[in-house]
Amino acid sequence: LLFISNNRIAFCSERSIKVTSSTGKLLKVHYKVMIPLEKINRAAASANAKKSTQKYVQIVTEDNFEFWFLGFLNHQRTLKNGSSRQGGDCVGGSPRDLSTLTKREYVELMT
Template sequence: MTLSETVKGKLSLGARILQAGGIEKIFRRYFSVNKGEKLLKACQCYLSTTSGPIAGLLFISSEKIAFRSDRPIICTSPKGDLIRVPYKVSIPLRKIKRVCPSENVNKPNQKYAQIVTVDGYEFWFMGFVSYQRSFKYLQQVIYESEMSS
């Protein structure tokens, strides 16, 4: 990704956030939010999938970690029509077993945050603007969730 593409993406994201009325409203619009649940942090990143990385926003709340793609993916409906839907993931904090740091062996500057759920699913997030800060925040939120359960 070139610097100009990154800048365009940031400006586009900023415009969408302003249009929607803030990051909190975007979070509440895209995900079901429980009473008393608070959005703690949101950051741009990619979700690694078998068909390649998907750009989007990672939301960290007092109850869940949630991801929504910037662009819709194209799927086939049960009737056979092509439809566009956002790629969404929502993981309750109580279902997260651990978060682990990882990096690409061939490209050590490519760092990942691996989230493993209690039922064995793995989610790989990458491309954070500030990997260290985002990873430490994820660790802290998950640790605090474990301590309060």
């Protein structure tokens, strides 16, 4: 699940992952990430070259750490609705290219 607010982007995995504790015990935990908006350097959207229905969003932080989010159920609808809320600002008649957005515009687009 991807959560986007005016301050941060947060992710929590739907499925748990298995990790080994310091005592050797096997634990199941949910993978969680929280990225403050001021730490985001850029964001971009892309699709799988072989399967264009698989959409991805890449977020790169100031320290060049990359986060890839995938599995959007309504990726195209989200982009379309975001573009129309921004006064229909489109590139070539299609939703805006996320690579040209500022951090704040990206959050407004995805919420």
